[in-house]
Amino acid sequence: MIDVLIIDDEPLALDVLETFIEQMPEVNLVQRCENAFEANDALKKHDIDLIFLDIQMPQLTGIDFYKSLKNPPEVIFTTAYSNYAVEGFEMDAVDYLVKPISLDRFMKAVNKATEKIGSKSDSGSAGNDDDEYIFVKADKKLIKVNYNDILYIEGLKDYVIIRMETGRVITLQTMKSLEDKLPEKFFKRIHRSYILGLNKIQAVVGNTVEVLENGKVKQLPIGKNYRDELLDIVNQNRL
Template sequence: MAIKCMIVDDEPLAIEVIESYVDRISDLEVTATCNNALKAFEMLQKEPVDLIFLDIQMPKLTGIDFIKSLKNPPKIILTTAYRDYALEGYELDVIDYLLKPISFERFMKAIGKVYEVQSPEKAEANGVSEDDEYIYLKADKKMVKVRLHEILYIESLKDYVRVKTTNKDVITHQKISYLEEKLPEECFMRIHRSFIVATKKIETYSATIIEVPGKELPIGRLYKNQVLERLNSEHQL
């Protein structure tokens, strides 16, 4: 049975993008689109859905306030151009948080999480296991596949970045901020103006240093509070 989806966004182009992505997945179906949260609230009373793609910054009622107004909300994937709402979104138990512009690869990762909540077996059958996720980076005049689960850390080298994996180094002409936006926030964390670390590869950490296999990475002064708050919350016994 298809997963019934609603798209709520005040930008018509944003709705079109999500619709086009949903159309490429056989067991997803868009049953409603709304340009504001009040209209979405009304439609939900008449026709429940399984999943909502929800923008945050909208007139009349924000996406965050919309979620809080629902007694039994369906699964929700937030879609927004603003990174600032990520923590609040996760506190509201949303499935994922997509930053615009949304790539199809990143969209598929979010759908993989929906499958995992519904059925881990379905997630595996649809080929969205964590070990299969990857990005392509341009290096030495060719596109190199980098599997996300193999990344240890990313280092800024002025106009280039070094992506250090468990088995190779990939140096690409790119800004570290670009990769920060493209990589899933729940798996990677900016710890310094020059470093992003894969959180699952962290072996030890202190107030100033994070250690991954074969490397100690500094925690930047401006990132310290945010980094330690996240690490301490994720590693509480």
């Protein structure tokens, strides 16, 4: 069961979302909110897993509101304007729904959110880092890859290359799909083409991260949209 808030300044839009939610037994609607201030108050009172957040709202937009949250829940943005999609996904939104929203599209978004929330829960309750792994399809077989062996992951169109201390694995999937499956406590997206194993960082120099690959220093670029979050992680572990 996932607990959700729906946030929209249009009562009809709230009604539609509530009707859809009532048809999904795994989703619990905690509260309807008509603006960011009601939502902020609700988040202080309840443990929320997911918010459906309208972008175009008076006084404070959905995007600005989400950026203001210190530890935000997962988010699915809703709006009548598709031109916000890129910014929504840059904020690691689970999904982006353009109004009018159909039930099947809504269900797909909720299923994505449920999977992402469940994977976070599983990674948070796991034991020794060395015992954690993922199976990746490559060369017509499923290859076991230990999280602790991954140096970084490189995106190449529809393929990703998982770089490890023992070699590499090339698999057909997108960076976003793999990022969603990896535990956030071990990995961080630092660029549109790179996901980094956090325990492999040797140094942060300007707009690059240094890791050791085959005994040599490898510099990975830090994208401007990812820099602040990466530096927050580094500063949290700084002496």
